[in-house]
Amino acid sequence: MQANQQIFFLSDGADNLRDLQFGMYPESTHVLDWFHITMRLTVLMQYARGLLVSDPEAGSKVLALLESIKRYLWHGNVVAALEHIDNCVMYCDDPELSYPSLKSLQKHLDEMYTYIRNNKMMIPNYGEMRRYGEPVSTAFVESTINEVIARRMAKKQQMQWSRKGAHYLLQTRTAVLNNELQDKFVCWYPGFQSDGKGPAMAA
Template identity: 45%
Template sequence: MRLTGLDQYVKGLAHHNPVEALALRHRLERIKWRLWHGDGDEALTRAQALAADVAALNSGYPGRKRLIKATAGLATYIANNAVAIVNYSRRWYNGERISTAFVESTVNLVISRRFAKKQQMQWSKVGAHRLLQTRTKTLDGTLPDLFAQWYPGMAVNDNQVPALAMAA
């Protein structure tokens, strides 16, 4: 979403300085490509350089201050999330899921209802984070393996039919 917002600012800049806007658009595409391919370090380097260059940009563009803030925000976002950047290109190539939209919409609905101030019961931020972790592991199918790792006897017990069920 940050890249989409930046692209809008670049379109506005194109009315005042088309050459600079074209160069910025190309640089944003390169950053986007790096992020898509899981190269967070190079994306961060490029985003920081872009932020510095945009800050030095001398233009009559009225949205210049917002553009500067948005490019700095992109660099900060990448820096804060570099370890969590997924290589979507590899996932796509392997036929794996690349969208988290379903998970996000489901969890956001549950959490937003619980965080509503008129609710009698509210969650703490820690509790909401734990729910997100559990829900994500449930949806991607890794929760049973995690429990089996924590409780080795669980996998054995899962496949056994209780004696009472067999007697019935």
């Protein structure tokens, strides 16, 4: 990797990972993974649907606010999203609410507010990025990796992977995704041609 190479980071916003990215490549593009935002919003909406059963009025208001929060974040409007999270907290602070999971809902709202506030510099206009064909999520990568590794690392599998084998496979897959595998083959095997035609083999 060249020193001046532009790098695009998609991450979950974890403190240690965010600090590492900015420390090593401060001039690169850093984007909060939309997949991780929607995961948190999905949990909040599940709680809000439970609140809807206990208190239809409060539940409908919180659900509507959560939908607005998702829309604001998709378009990169962090200020409005944080204001709406605050409004959700206000509705959930009503002492007359009898929702059994109210404390958990309040906890997740507080965590969501902190998560968005801490990563606000990494929240772009996702809708605009999508229109230009830029990636906004690693969901397909994470789900595929989780499924494959879970299957192959299982002890009941006849073709179980070793940790060393899994490590080598991930290195190979990374090289494929980065379009580097062909160059590596040329380096390892000088007779390898970039058009996919190797040297003629003796009969």
